[in-house]
Amino acid sequence: MDTITSTPEYRTILLESGETSCRDFCTGLPDATLADELEPLSAAEIWRVLGYLDLRRRALIFGRLDLERQVELASSIGSEPLVELITAMQADERADLYKILPESIQDSVMPSLAKAEREDIRKLSSYEEGTAGAIMTSDYVAFRPDLTVAEGLAKIRREWSGKETIYYTYVVDEKRHLLGFVSLRNLILAKPSSAMESIMQTDVMFGRVSDDQEKIAQIIALHNLIALPIINGGDTLVGIVTHDNALDVVTEEATEDIMRMASMEAEEQVDSPFYKSVVFRAPWLSVNLLTAIFASFVVSIFQNTLSHYIVLAAMMPIIAGMGGNAGTQALAITVRGIALGDVSLATGRGLIIKEVAAGCVNGILLGLLMGVIAYLWMGNPWLGLIMFLSMAANLMIAGLFGSVIPLTLKALKIDPALGSSIFITTATDVGGFLIFLSLATLMLNRLA
Amino acid sequence: MDTITSTPEYRTILLESGETSCRDFCTGLPDATLADELEPLSAAEIWRVLGYLDLRRRALIFGRLDLERQVELASSIGSEPLVELITAMQADERADLYKILPESIQDSVMPSLAKAEREDIRKLSSYEEGTAGAIMTSDYVAFRPDLTVAEGLAKIRREWSGKETIYYTYVVDEKRHLLGFVSLRNLILAKPSSAMESIMQTDVMFGRVSDDQEKIAQIIALHNLIALPIINGGDTLVGIVTHDNALDVVTEEATEDIMRMASMEAEEQVDSPFYKSVVFRAPWLSVNLLTAIFASFVVSIFQNTLSHYIVLAAMMPIIAGMGGNAGTQALAITVRGIALGDVSLATGRGLIIKEVAAGCVNGILLGLLMGVIAYLWMGNPWLGLIMFLSMAANLMIAGLFGSVIPLTLKALKIDPALGSSIFITTATDVGGFLIFLSLATLMLNRLA
Numbered sequence: 001m002d003t004i005t006s007t008p009e010y011r012t013i014l015l016e017s018g019e020t021s022c023r024d025f026c027t028g029l030p031d032a033t034l035a036d037e038l039e040p041l042s043a044a045e046i047w048r049v050l051g052y053l054d055l056r057r058r059a060l061i062f063g064r065l066d067l068e069r070q071v072e073l074a075s076s077i078g079s080e081p082l083v084e085l086i087t088a089m090q091a092d093e094r095a096d097l098y099k100i101l102p103e104s105i106q107d108s109v110m111p112s113l114a115k116a117e118r119e120d121i122r123k124l125s126s127y128e129e130g131t132a133g134a135i136m137t138s139d140y141v142a143f144r145p146d147l148t149v150a151e152g153l154a155k156i157r158r159e160w161s162g163k164e165t166i167y168y169t170y171v172v173d174e175k176r177h178l179l180g181f182v183s184l185r186n187l188i189l190a191k192p193s194s195a196m197e198s199i200m201q202t203d204v205m206f207g208r209v210s211d212d213q214e215k216i217a218q219i220i221a222l223h224n225l226i227a228l229p230i231i232n233g234g235d236t237l238v239g240i241v242t243h244d245n246a247l248d249v250v251t252e253e254a255t256e257d258i259m260r261m262a263s264m265e266a267e268e269q270v271d272s273p274f275y276k277s278v279v280f281r282a283p284w285l286s287v288n289l290l291t292a293i294f295a296s297f298v299v300s301i302f303q304n305t306l307s308h309y310i311v312l313a314a315m316m317p318i319i320a321g322m323g324g325n326a327g328t329q330a331l332a333i334t335v336r337g338i339a340l341g342d343v344s345l346a347t348g349r350g351l352i353i354k355e356v357a358a359g360c361v362n363g364i365l366l367g368l369l370m371g372v373i374a375y376l377w378m379g380n381p382w383l384g385l386i387m388f389l390s391m392a393a394n395l396m397i398a399g400l401f402g403s404v405i406p407l408t409l410k411a412l413k414i415d416p417a418l419g420s421s422i423f424i425t426t427a428t429d430v431g432g433f434l435i436f437l438s439l440a441t442l443m444l445n446r447l448a
Numbered sequence: 449m450d451t452i453t454s455t456p457e458y459r460t461i462l463l464e465s466g467e468t469s470c471r472d473f474c475t476g477l478p479d480a481t482l483a484d485e486l487e488p489l490s491a492a493e494i495w496r497v498l499g500y501l502d503l504r505r506r507a508l509i510f511g512r513l514d515l516e517r518q519v520e521l522a523s524s525i526g527s528e529p530l531v532e533l534i535t536a537m538q539a540d541e542r543a544d545l546y547k548i549l550p551e552s553i554q555d556s557v558m559p560s561l562a563k564a565e566r567e568d569i570r571k572l573s574s575y576e577e578g579t580a581g582a583i584m585t586s587d588y589v590a591f592r593p594d595l596t597v598a599e600g601l602a603k604i605r606r607e608w609s610g611k612e613t614i615y616y617t618y619v620v621d622e623k624r625h626l627l628g629f630v631s632l633r634n635l636i637l638a639k640p641s642s643a644m645e646s647i648m649q650t651d652v653m654f655g656r657v658s659d660d661q662e663k664i665a666q667i668i669a670l671h672n673l674i675a676l677p678i679i680n681g682g683d684t685l686v687g688i689v690t691h692d693n694a695l696d697v698v699t700e701e702a703t704e705d706i707m708r709m710a711s712m713e714a715e716e717q718v719d720s721p722f723y724k725s726v727v728f729r730a731p732w733l734s735v736n737l738l739t740a741i742f743a744s745f746v747v748s749i750f751q752n753t754l755s756h757y758i759v760l761a762a763m764m765p766i767i768a769g770m771g772g773n774a775g776t777q778a779l780a781i782t783v784r785g786i787a788l789g790d791v792s793l794a795t796g797r798g799l800i801i802k803e804v805a806a807g808c809v810n811g812i813l814l815g816l817l818m819g820v821i822a823y824l825w826m827g828n829p830w831l832g833l834i835m836f837l838s839m840a841a842n843l844m845i846a847g848l849f850g851s852v853i854p855l856t857l858k859a860l861k862i863d864p865a866l867g868s869s870i871f872i873t874t875a876t877d878v879g880g881f882l883i884f885l886s887l888a889t890l891m892l893n894r895l896a
Binding site: 264 | 494739791810
């Protein structure tokens with residue numbers, strides 16, 4: 001099977017075939033696919049299917065369901081099977097679930113958990129969203145430096161089933177300070193009698209619990225890592241972030257950028273309920289309304305000019321549209337450059353100059369073209385001149401604000417993409433109309 | 449070191465310290481970091497530093513440089529060291545380089561390569577950009593079904609250095625048909641005397657050489673894989689795509705979406721030369737100019753109406769701006785939904801209905817608000833009514849086109865994001881002005 005797409009038959013097999021054939025069917029499905037198939041079913045139906053699986057797989061599949069779905073399911077069974085399930089879950093997924101469980105369920109579950117799991121949940125759920133701490137898992141393998149390779153491999157054979165990866169392992173001292181890194185490749189290549197400290201790589205890359213998840217994903221991507229160890233303020237190894245977390249982060253951050261550039265809430269999804277789509281967008285549209293009224297106010301100042309030469313009103317959409325388009329271009333390259341780590345505040349100045357210059361060149365080229373078109377269309381060379389000057393100026397404004405806005409947001413430690421499409425169109429609308437209508441007012445006796 | 453940032457000192461160490469200390473320094477740096485540090489140096493300087501490294505690492509670092517840089521470097525040394533280097537490179541990086549080498553270098557290198565490498569290059573470089581074939585590597589480990597685990601591990605110990613990953617291995621028959629999958633975890637957990645066919649997982653996920661790279665990345669992400677095997681038309685295993693390729697694809701595709709939505713060329717980067725930024729954007733700005741002239745033409749039809757009540761000209765930016773903003777919102781959620789596989793052509797209809805409805809609700813809410821503002825500002829209740837009706841209508845148009853445009857592009861097998869910001873603002877400008885100015889014309893005796 002190269003891809004598995006949902007079909008009505010899957011539903012039938014899951015719900016209407018007998019226990020044995022349903023179990024066989026589930027065994028043959030990859031975790032992610034089975035979780036996808038379960039998602040649309042009712043809580044009772046999901047529990048029935050999960051009941052056919054052994055505890056380890058049940059916990060895996062459960063952990064792959066939407067978090068809101070997990071809460072719903074957790075609320076619909078007793079405390080005893082829930083404790084069993086939570087204990088078997090992966091450490092990071094368990095902490096994510098625990099964080100959003102209703103307090104009553106937290107209180108009924110927590111005392112029944114083993115001490116190790118309780119402490120693990122407390123630690124993992126204490127980190128702020130978007131940090132390395134919030135996405136790391138404590139399900140990794142760590143060795144003492146004097147352990148031999150043979151003992152290490154034996155430990156892996158014993159413990160693998162509870163670990164998120166065994167391909168990268170770490171060497172720590174008695175206080176869990178990170179001493180080195182050993183890959184499973186190193187382990188199988190090394191002499192069985194060697195000590196970990198003699199084969200470990202001491203120059204280990206690591207992240208800190210407070211690091212931005214995007215930075216962690218960039219390190220994993222840049223160095224093609226399977227996992228990155230995470231240390232806390234006391235330099236103690238507290239978790240790892242794995243390659244699949246990094247992939248999720250990259251996808252999530254790209255989605256956030258696209259949504260925020262379009263002045264949307266990052267959490268809105270295609271399948272968000274209808275009222276959420278309305279409620280998420282209304283505030284941004286209101287901000288846009290305010291800024292549009294501002295642009296409208298600028299135009300209203302020039303009512304006298306406009307009433308003497310109404311052709312100007314017809315030209316306004318061209319000035320605004322071209323400025324908006326050029327501004328969006330400058331914005332997109334800057335926002336993406338910041339996200340990919342290709343632009344920093346230090347190098348931002350060069351980018352601003354380049355964007356203004358690019359706006360200038362394209363403004364002159366397209367302004368000349370539009371000037372000629374306006375002249376031929378309306379028969380007035382002065383209108384052509386005004387169009388040329390305004391477009392050149394507005395495309396420079398577009399380049400300036402398109403690069404300055406995200407860099408400024410970044411400097412203020414705000415997401416550089418946040419609502420930036422609104423700010424840029426405000427800048428180019430207001431700036432463009434101001435220049436275009438001022439020039440027209442100055443040359444009004446040539447126009448009308 | 450958690451992150452390594454470029455400093456002037458690095459340059460000094462690389463170029464001005466002696467051979468021994470430069471070599472020591474390079475040994476301590478991760479591949480990606482060293483490659484980043486070399487990138488700004490001249491070809492001669494890069495060759496000097498690379499000369500200090502052993503062949504394997506030299507090939508690794510070389511393969512991590514920008515492709516254009518690799519070509520420049522390849523053109524600056526003799527054929528013999530180049531053949532040695534190309535032979536030592538990773539299969540996928542080698543094929544990528546070969547594809548863009550000048551013909552004269554291809555011809556001087558090809559005959560000196562061993563037959564295996566020659567065929568490998570021919571195969572890997574024959575696949576179309578953006579497909580699984582173009583990003584896969586042939587550096588994987590494959591076993592025969594009757595090989596024992598002990599023999600397999602011995603093979604891995606012999607061959608690991610030339611392989612991109614040894615954590616996932618594959619079992620093939622004598623015609624290289626894919627029979628099963630064995631992870632290194634399975635290998636170290638299994639009895640040394642077991643045959644591969646008895647421990648392999650037969651239900652293997654795989655991709656095809658012609659599959660879109662985005663689809664491959666989605667499978668790797670969904671199932672948290674370290675690698676995905678790729679088969680050709682004859683069901684023969686021809687390569688693997690690894691987790692780090694998937695990460696690169698996801699990053700690349702997100703960048704493409706952001707750039708294309710902003711009507712840019714996907715290949716433009718922050719550090720593209722200035723002339724390229726100008727040349728890449730000018731065609732899109734020209735298309736935008738055409739569509740803006742169309743909007744301007746629509747306005748010009750209503751010159752008579754506008755000249756009778758010039759306040760309408762001041763209101764136009766509000767109608768256009770709100771439509772553009774709402775349209776961009778609908779566009780962003782649709783484009784991203786398609787990229788993430790959450791919307792298909794089959795489910796697109798529901799999304800269109802939802803977007804039109806969301807536009808309708810927000811249009812009525814914000815239209816009411818703007819209607820009251822326009823009434824209070826200009827003292828004319830009829831203007832308020834027209835603003836209300838036009839905004840409600842234009843936000844519905846925004847929802848309609850914001851979702852229909854990318855879905856239509858997708859149906860036409862064109863990138864759904866391509867230039868979509870231009871199309872959507874055209875739709876909302878033209879539609880908005882047409883409705884607003886038509887209503888104003890109908891009610892002109894109430895306005896002026």
